Amino acid sequence: KILSYLDDSGSGRVDLGMFYAVVAPLCGGHLDKRKRVAFEALLWRPVNEGGSSQITKMDAVKYIKLLRAIYIPSQGMSEMLEVHGEADDDTSSSMVTFNQFLGMYDDSEWGFGIMSTVVKLETRDRNRHGNQVCSVCRYPIIGSRFKEVKTGFSLCNQCYSEGKVPPTFKQQEEYKFREYGSEVEAMKAKCVCFSMQSHKNPIAT
Incomplete structure:
Protein backbone atom coordinates (compact mmCIF):
# COMPACT_ATOMS: atom_id res chain seq x y z
CA LYS A 1 0.00 0.00 0.00
CA ILE A 2 2.81 2.40 0.88
CA LEU A 3 4.58 1.70 -2.40
CA SER A 4 1.40 2.23 -4.40
CA TYR A 5 1.04 5.73 -2.97
CA LEU A 6 4.70 6.64 -3.42
CA ASP A 7 4.84 5.29 -6.97
CA ASP A 8 1.83 7.17 -8.28
CA SER A 9 3.17 7.06 -11.86
CA GLY A 10 3.58 3.28 -11.86
CA SER A 11 7.25 3.50 -12.84
CA GLY A 12 8.38 0.99 -10.22
CA ARG A 13 10.64 3.57 -8.58
CA VAL A 14 10.10 5.44 -5.32
CA ASP A 15 11.76 8.29 -3.46
CA LEU A 16 13.74 6.53 -0.72
CA GLY A 17 13.79 9.58 1.53
CA MET A 18 10.01 9.85 1.46
CA PHE A 19 9.70 6.07 1.90
CA TYR A 20 11.85 6.10 5.06
CA ALA A 21 9.88 9.06 6.39
CA VAL A 22 6.56 7.30 5.81
CA VAL A 23 7.59 4.09 7.61
CA ALA A 24 9.24 5.98 10.50
CA PRO A 25 6.04 5.97 12.63
CA LEU A 26 6.16 2.16 12.66
CA CYS A 27 9.76 1.93 13.85
CA GLY A 28 10.78 1.31 17.44
CA GLY A 29 11.92 3.97 19.85
CA HIS A 30 10.47 7.06 21.49
CA LEU A 31 7.86 9.05 19.56
CA ASP A 32 10.08 12.12 19.32
CA LYS A 33 12.88 10.01 17.88
CA ARG A 34 10.56 8.61 15.20
CA LYS A 35 9.55 12.13 14.22
CA ARG A 36 13.20 13.18 14.10
CA VAL A 37 13.98 10.21 11.83
CA ALA A 38 11.12 11.22 9.53
CA PHE A 39 12.38 14.80 9.35
CA GLU A 40 15.95 13.71 8.65
CA ALA A 41 14.74 11.32 5.96
CA LEU A 42 13.01 14.25 4.26
CA LEU A 43 16.23 16.27 4.58
CA TRP A 44 18.03 13.42 2.84
CA ARG A 45 15.88 13.73 -0.28
CA PRO A 46 17.66 15.15 -3.37
CA VAL A 47 15.49 18.28 -3.42
CA ASN A 48 16.75 19.17 0.05
CA GLU A 49 20.44 18.41 -0.47
CA GLY A 50 22.95 21.13 0.28
CA GLY A 51 23.46 20.91 4.03
CA SER A 52 20.26 22.72 4.96
CA SER A 53 18.64 21.98 8.31
CA GLN A 54 15.20 22.80 6.92
CA ILE A 55 12.84 21.10 4.50
CA THR A 56 10.49 22.74 2.04
CA LYS A 57 6.97 23.34 3.24
CA MET A 58 5.74 21.60 0.11
CA ASP A 59 7.57 18.43 1.19
CA ALA A 60 6.19 18.69 4.72
CA VAL A 61 2.63 19.12 3.47
CA LYS A 62 3.01 16.25 1.00
CA TYR A 63 4.43 14.04 3.75
CA ILE A 64 1.56 14.69 6.17
CA LYS A 65 -0.97 14.03 3.42
CA LEU A 66 0.76 10.77 2.52
CA LEU A 67 0.65 9.66 6.16
CA ARG A 68 -3.05 10.41 6.39
CA ALA A 69 -3.84 8.69 3.09
CA ILE A 70 -1.87 5.56 4.02
CA TYR A 71 -2.70 5.20 7.70
CA ILE A 72 -6.11 6.93 7.84
CA PRO A 73 -7.59 6.23 4.37
CA SER A 74 -11.07 7.55 5.15
CA GLN A 75 -9.63 10.98 5.93
CA GLY A 76 -6.65 11.17 3.63
CA MET A 77 -7.82 9.82 0.28
CA SER A 78 -9.36 13.03 -1.06
CA GLU A 79 -6.32 15.04 0.01
CA MET A 80 -4.02 12.89 -2.12
CA LEU A 81 -5.93 13.81 -5.26
CA GLU A 82 -4.31 17.23 -5.17
CA VAL A 83 -0.99 16.61 -3.43
CA HIS A 84 1.10 15.72 -6.51
CA GLY A 85 0.15 18.92 -8.27
CA GLU A 86 0.33 21.22 -5.28
CA ALA A 87 2.93 23.91 -5.84
CA ASP A 88 1.52 27.29 -4.92
CA ASP A 89 3.91 30.12 -4.12
CA ASP A 90 3.54 29.72 -0.37
CA THR A 91 4.43 26.03 -0.13
CA SER A 92 6.99 25.84 -2.93
CA SER A 93 9.28 28.55 -1.55
CA SER A 94 8.71 28.35 2.22
CA MET A 95 11.02 26.36 4.45
CA VAL A 96 10.15 24.42 7.60
CA THR A 97 12.33 23.87 10.67
CA PHE A 98 12.15 20.74 12.80
CA ASN A 99 10.06 22.49 15.46
CA GLN A 100 7.64 23.74 12.82
CA PHE A 101 7.51 20.23 11.38
CA LEU A 102 6.58 18.88 14.82
CA GLY A 103 3.81 21.46 15.03
CA MET A 104 2.38 20.29 11.72
CA TYR A 105 2.83 16.64 12.64
CA ASP A 106 1.09 16.93 16.01
CA ASP A 107 -1.71 19.24 14.87
CA SER A 108 -4.91 17.81 16.36
CA GLU A 109 -7.09 19.03 13.50
CA TRP A 110 -5.04 18.12 10.47
CA GLY A 111 -1.77 16.46 11.48
CA PHE A 112 -0.94 12.80 11.86
CA GLY A 113 -2.87 12.05 15.03
CA ILE A 114 -2.63 8.28 15.47
CA MET A 115 0.87 7.94 16.92
CA SER A 116 -0.49 7.33 20.42
CA THR A 117 -2.69 4.55 19.01
CA VAL A 118 0.29 2.97 17.25
CA VAL A 119 2.26 2.97 20.50
CA LYS A 120 -0.62 1.43 22.47
CA LEU A 121 -0.89 -1.39 19.94
CA GLU A 122 2.86 -2.00 20.09
CA THR A 123 2.85 -2.08 23.89
CA ARG A 124 -0.05 -4.51 24.01
CA LYS A 150 5.54 -33.02 26.10
CA THR A 151 8.76 -31.12 26.74
CA GLY A 152 7.31 -27.65 27.32
CA PHE A 153 9.63 -25.53 25.16
CA SER A 154 8.12 -22.61 23.25
CA LEU A 155 8.67 -21.31 19.73
CA CYS A 156 7.91 -18.03 18.02
CA ASN A 157 5.86 -18.04 14.84
CA GLN A 158 8.94 -17.73 12.61
CA CYS A 159 10.87 -20.66 14.12
CA TYR A 160 7.74 -22.80 14.26
CA SER A 161 6.97 -22.18 10.58
CA GLU A 162 10.54 -23.15 9.69
CA GLY A 163 10.31 -26.39 11.68
CA LYS A 164 13.09 -25.46 14.08
CA VAL A 165 13.49 -26.98 17.54
CA PRO A 166 16.09 -26.46 20.29
CA PRO A 167 19.21 -28.64 19.77
CA THR A 168 18.66 -30.41 23.09
CA PHE A 169 15.32 -31.79 21.87
CA LYS A 170 16.26 -32.88 18.36
CA GLN A 171 16.40 -36.53 19.33
CA GLN A 172 12.63 -36.55 19.75
CA GLU A 173 10.87 -38.24 16.81
CA GLU A 174 7.75 -36.10 16.73
CA TYR A 175 6.40 -33.01 18.38
CA LYS A 176 2.95 -31.86 19.33
CA PHE A 177 2.36 -28.14 19.75
CA ARG A 178 -0.39 -26.00 21.18
CA GLU A 179 -0.80 -22.48 19.82
CA TYR A 180 -1.51 -19.63 22.23
CA GLY A 181 -2.46 -16.16 21.05
CA SER A 182 -1.74 -14.64 24.45
CA GLU A 183 -0.42 -15.59 27.86
CA VAL A 184 -3.99 -15.45 29.16
CA GLU A 185 -4.88 -18.33 26.83
CA ALA A 186 -1.89 -20.31 28.07
CA MET A 187 -2.91 -19.79 31.70
CA LYS A 188 -6.49 -20.85 30.97
CA ALA A 189 -5.24 -24.03 29.29
CA LYS A 190 -3.00 -24.76 32.27
CA CYS A 191 -5.90 -24.31 34.68
CA VAL A 192 -8.12 -26.62 32.61
CA CYS A 193 -5.38 -29.25 32.51
CA PHE A 194 -4.86 -29.00 36.27
CA SER A 195 -8.61 -29.30 36.86
CA MET A 196 -8.84 -32.43 34.69
CA GLN A 197 -5.93 -34.05 36.52
CA SER A 198 -7.57 -33.28 39.86
CA HIS A 199 -10.74 -35.06 38.77
CA LYS A 200 -8.77 -38.08 37.59
CA ASN A 201 -6.76 -38.27 40.80
CA PRO A 202 -9.01 -37.06 43.63
CA ILE A 203 -7.31 -36.33 46.90
CA ALA A 204 -8.14 -38.96 49.52
CA THR A 205 -9.97 -37.70 52.58
Missing part, protein backbone atom coordinates in the same frame (compact mmCIF):
# COMPACT_ATOMS: atom_id res chain seq x y z
CA ASP A 125 1.62 -6.71 21.40
CA ARG A 126 4.92 -6.83 23.31
CA ASN A 127 3.17 -7.74 26.54
CA ARG A 128 1.02 -10.53 25.19
CA HIS A 129 3.38 -13.28 26.31
CA GLY A 130 4.99 -11.63 29.29
CA ASN A 131 8.68 -12.55 29.46
CA GLN A 132 8.42 -15.63 27.23
CA VAL A 133 11.26 -16.03 24.72
CA CYS A 134 11.61 -18.42 21.81
CA SER A 135 13.66 -21.50 22.76
CA VAL A 136 15.46 -21.38 19.39
CA CYS A 137 16.16 -17.77 18.43
CA ARG A 138 15.92 -16.47 22.02
CA TYR A 139 13.95 -13.39 20.97
CA PRO A 140 10.84 -12.29 22.91
CA ILE A 141 7.75 -13.96 21.47
CA ILE A 142 5.40 -11.56 19.70
CA GLY A 143 2.31 -12.98 18.06
CA SER A 144 1.41 -16.64 18.48
CA ARG A 145 3.38 -18.80 20.91
CA PHE A 146 3.75 -22.48 20.07
CA LYS A 147 4.34 -24.64 23.14
CA GLU A 148 5.48 -28.24 22.76
CA VAL A 149 3.11 -30.36 24.84
Whole structure:
Protein backbone atom coordinates (compact mmCIF):
# COMPACT_ATOMS: atom_id res chain seq x y z
CA LYS A 1 0.00 0.00 0.00
CA ILE A 2 2.81 2.40 0.88
CA LEU A 3 4.58 1.70 -2.40
CA SER A 4 1.40 2.23 -4.40
CA TYR A 5 1.04 5.73 -2.97
CA LEU A 6 4.70 6.64 -3.42
CA ASP A 7 4.84 5.29 -6.97
CA ASP A 8 1.83 7.17 -8.28
CA SER A 9 3.17 7.06 -11.86
CA GLY A 10 3.58 3.28 -11.86
CA SER A 11 7.25 3.50 -12.84
CA GLY A 12 8.38 0.99 -10.22
CA ARG A 13 10.64 3.57 -8.58
CA VAL A 14 10.10 5.44 -5.32
CA ASP A 15 11.76 8.29 -3.46
CA LEU A 16 13.74 6.53 -0.72
CA GLY A 17 13.79 9.58 1.53
CA MET A 18 10.01 9.85 1.46
CA PHE A 19 9.70 6.07 1.90
CA TYR A 20 11.85 6.10 5.06
CA ALA A 21 9.88 9.06 6.39
CA VAL A 22 6.56 7.30 5.81
CA VAL A 23 7.59 4.09 7.61
CA ALA A 24 9.24 5.98 10.50
CA PRO A 25 6.04 5.97 12.63
CA LEU A 26 6.16 2.16 12.66
CA CYS A 27 9.76 1.93 13.85
CA GLY A 28 10.78 1.31 17.44
CA GLY A 29 11.92 3.97 19.85
CA HIS A 30 10.47 7.06 21.49
CA LEU A 31 7.86 9.05 19.56
CA ASP A 32 10.08 12.12 19.32
CA LYS A 33 12.88 10.01 17.88
CA ARG A 34 10.56 8.61 15.20
CA LYS A 35 9.55 12.13 14.22
CA ARG A 36 13.20 13.18 14.10
CA VAL A 37 13.98 10.21 11.83
CA ALA A 38 11.12 11.22 9.53
CA PHE A 39 12.38 14.80 9.35
CA GLU A 40 15.95 13.71 8.65
CA ALA A 41 14.74 11.32 5.96
CA LEU A 42 13.01 14.25 4.26
CA LEU A 43 16.23 16.27 4.58
CA TRP A 44 18.03 13.42 2.84
CA ARG A 45 15.88 13.73 -0.28
CA PRO A 46 17.66 15.15 -3.37
CA VAL A 47 15.49 18.28 -3.42
CA ASN A 48 16.75 19.17 0.05
CA GLU A 49 20.44 18.41 -0.47
CA GLY A 50 22.95 21.13 0.28
CA GLY A 51 23.46 20.91 4.03
CA SER A 52 20.26 22.72 4.96
CA SER A 53 18.64 21.98 8.31
CA GLN A 54 15.20 22.80 6.92
CA ILE A 55 12.84 21.10 4.50
CA THR A 56 10.49 22.74 2.04
CA LYS A 57 6.97 23.34 3.24
CA MET A 58 5.74 21.60 0.11
CA ASP A 59 7.57 18.43 1.19
CA ALA A 60 6.19 18.69 4.72
CA VAL A 61 2.63 19.12 3.47
CA LYS A 62 3.01 16.25 1.00
CA TYR A 63 4.43 14.04 3.75
CA ILE A 64 1.56 14.69 6.17
CA LYS A 65 -0.97 14.03 3.42
CA LEU A 66 0.76 10.77 2.52
CA LEU A 67 0.65 9.66 6.16
CA ARG A 68 -3.05 10.41 6.39
CA ALA A 69 -3.84 8.69 3.09
CA ILE A 70 -1.87 5.56 4.02
CA TYR A 71 -2.70 5.20 7.70
CA ILE A 72 -6.11 6.93 7.84
CA PRO A 73 -7.59 6.23 4.37
CA SER A 74 -11.07 7.55 5.15
CA GLN A 75 -9.63 10.98 5.93
CA GLY A 76 -6.65 11.17 3.63
CA MET A 77 -7.82 9.82 0.28
CA SER A 78 -9.36 13.03 -1.06
CA GLU A 79 -6.32 15.04 0.01
CA MET A 80 -4.02 12.89 -2.12
CA LEU A 81 -5.93 13.81 -5.26
CA GLU A 82 -4.31 17.23 -5.17
CA VAL A 83 -0.99 16.61 -3.43
CA HIS A 84 1.10 15.72 -6.51
CA GLY A 85 0.15 18.92 -8.27
CA GLU A 86 0.33 21.22 -5.28
CA ALA A 87 2.93 23.91 -5.84
CA ASP A 88 1.52 27.29 -4.92
CA ASP A 89 3.91 30.12 -4.12
CA ASP A 90 3.54 29.72 -0.37
CA THR A 91 4.43 26.03 -0.13
CA SER A 92 6.99 25.84 -2.93
CA SER A 93 9.28 28.55 -1.55
CA SER A 94 8.71 28.35 2.22
CA MET A 95 11.02 26.36 4.45
CA VAL A 96 10.15 24.42 7.60
CA THR A 97 12.33 23.87 10.67
CA PHE A 98 12.15 20.74 12.80
CA ASN A 99 10.06 22.49 15.46
CA GLN A 100 7.64 23.74 12.82
CA PHE A 101 7.51 20.23 11.38
CA LEU A 102 6.58 18.88 14.82
CA GLY A 103 3.81 21.46 15.03
CA MET A 104 2.38 20.29 11.72
CA TYR A 105 2.83 16.64 12.64
CA ASP A 106 1.09 16.93 16.01
CA ASP A 107 -1.71 19.24 14.87
CA SER A 108 -4.91 17.81 16.36
CA GLU A 109 -7.09 19.03 13.50
CA TRP A 110 -5.04 18.12 10.47
CA GLY A 111 -1.77 16.46 11.48
CA PHE A 112 -0.94 12.80 11.86
CA GLY A 113 -2.87 12.05 15.03
CA ILE A 114 -2.63 8.28 15.47
CA MET A 115 0.87 7.94 16.92
CA SER A 116 -0.49 7.33 20.42
CA THR A 117 -2.69 4.55 19.01
CA VAL A 118 0.29 2.97 17.25
CA VAL A 119 2.26 2.97 20.50
CA LYS A 120 -0.62 1.43 22.47
CA LEU A 121 -0.89 -1.39 19.94
CA GLU A 122 2.86 -2.00 20.09
CA THR A 123 2.85 -2.08 23.89
CA ARG A 124 -0.05 -4.51 24.01
CA ASP A 125 1.62 -6.71 21.40
CA ARG A 126 4.92 -6.83 23.31
CA ASN A 127 3.17 -7.74 26.54
CA ARG A 128 1.02 -10.53 25.19
CA HIS A 129 3.38 -13.28 26.31
CA GLY A 130 4.99 -11.63 29.29
CA ASN A 131 8.68 -12.55 29.46
CA GLN A 132 8.42 -15.63 27.23
CA VAL A 133 11.26 -16.03 24.72
CA CYS A 134 11.61 -18.42 21.81
CA SER A 135 13.66 -21.50 22.76
CA VAL A 136 15.46 -21.38 19.39
CA CYS A 137 16.16 -17.77 18.43
CA ARG A 138 15.92 -16.47 22.02
CA TYR A 139 13.95 -13.39 20.97
CA PRO A 140 10.84 -12.29 22.91
CA ILE A 141 7.75 -13.96 21.47
CA ILE A 142 5.40 -11.56 19.70
CA GLY A 143 2.31 -12.98 18.06
CA SER A 144 1.41 -16.64 18.48
CA ARG A 145 3.38 -18.80 20.91
CA PHE A 146 3.75 -22.48 20.07
CA LYS A 147 4.34 -24.64 23.14
CA GLU A 148 5.48 -28.24 22.76
CA VAL A 149 3.11 -30.36 24.84
CA LYS A 150 5.54 -33.02 26.10
CA THR A 151 8.76 -31.12 26.74
CA GLY A 152 7.31 -27.65 27.32
CA PHE A 153 9.63 -25.53 25.16
CA SER A 154 8.12 -22.61 23.25
CA LEU A 155 8.67 -21.31 19.73
CA CYS A 156 7.91 -18.03 18.02
CA ASN A 157 5.86 -18.04 14.84
CA GLN A 158 8.94 -17.73 12.61
CA CYS A 159 10.87 -20.66 14.12
CA TYR A 160 7.74 -22.80 14.26
CA SER A 161 6.97 -22.18 10.58
CA GLU A 162 10.54 -23.15 9.69
CA GLY A 163 10.31 -26.39 11.68
CA LYS A 164 13.09 -25.46 14.08
CA VAL A 165 13.49 -26.98 17.54
CA PRO A 166 16.09 -26.46 20.29
CA PRO A 167 19.21 -28.64 19.77
CA THR A 168 18.66 -30.41 23.09
CA PHE A 169 15.32 -31.79 21.87
CA LYS A 170 16.26 -32.88 18.36
CA GLN A 171 16.40 -36.53 19.33
CA GLN A 172 12.63 -36.55 19.75
CA GLU A 173 10.87 -38.24 16.81
CA GLU A 174 7.75 -36.10 16.73
CA TYR A 175 6.40 -33.01 18.38
CA LYS A 176 2.95 -31.86 19.33
CA PHE A 177 2.36 -28.14 19.75
CA ARG A 178 -0.39 -26.00 21.18
CA GLU A 179 -0.80 -22.48 19.82
CA TYR A 180 -1.51 -19.63 22.23
CA GLY A 181 -2.46 -16.16 21.05
CA SER A 182 -1.74 -14.64 24.45
CA GLU A 183 -0.42 -15.59 27.86
CA VAL A 184 -3.99 -15.45 29.16
CA GLU A 185 -4.88 -18.33 26.83
CA ALA A 186 -1.89 -20.31 28.07
CA MET A 187 -2.91 -19.79 31.70
CA LYS A 188 -6.49 -20.85 30.97
CA ALA A 189 -5.24 -24.03 29.29
CA LYS A 190 -3.00 -24.76 32.27
CA CYS A 191 -5.90 -24.31 34.68
CA VAL A 192 -8.12 -26.62 32.61
CA CYS A 193 -5.38 -29.25 32.51
CA PHE A 194 -4.86 -29.00 36.27
CA SER A 195 -8.61 -29.30 36.86
CA MET A 196 -8.84 -32.43 34.69
CA GLN A 197 -5.93 -34.05 36.52
CA SER A 198 -7.57 -33.28 39.86
CA HIS A 199 -10.74 -35.06 38.77
CA LYS A 200 -8.77 -38.08 37.59
CA ASN A 201 -6.76 -38.27 40.80
CA PRO A 202 -9.01 -37.06 43.63
CA ILE A 203 -7.31 -36.33 46.90
CA ALA A 204 -8.14 -38.96 49.52
CA THR A 205 -9.97 -37.70 52.58
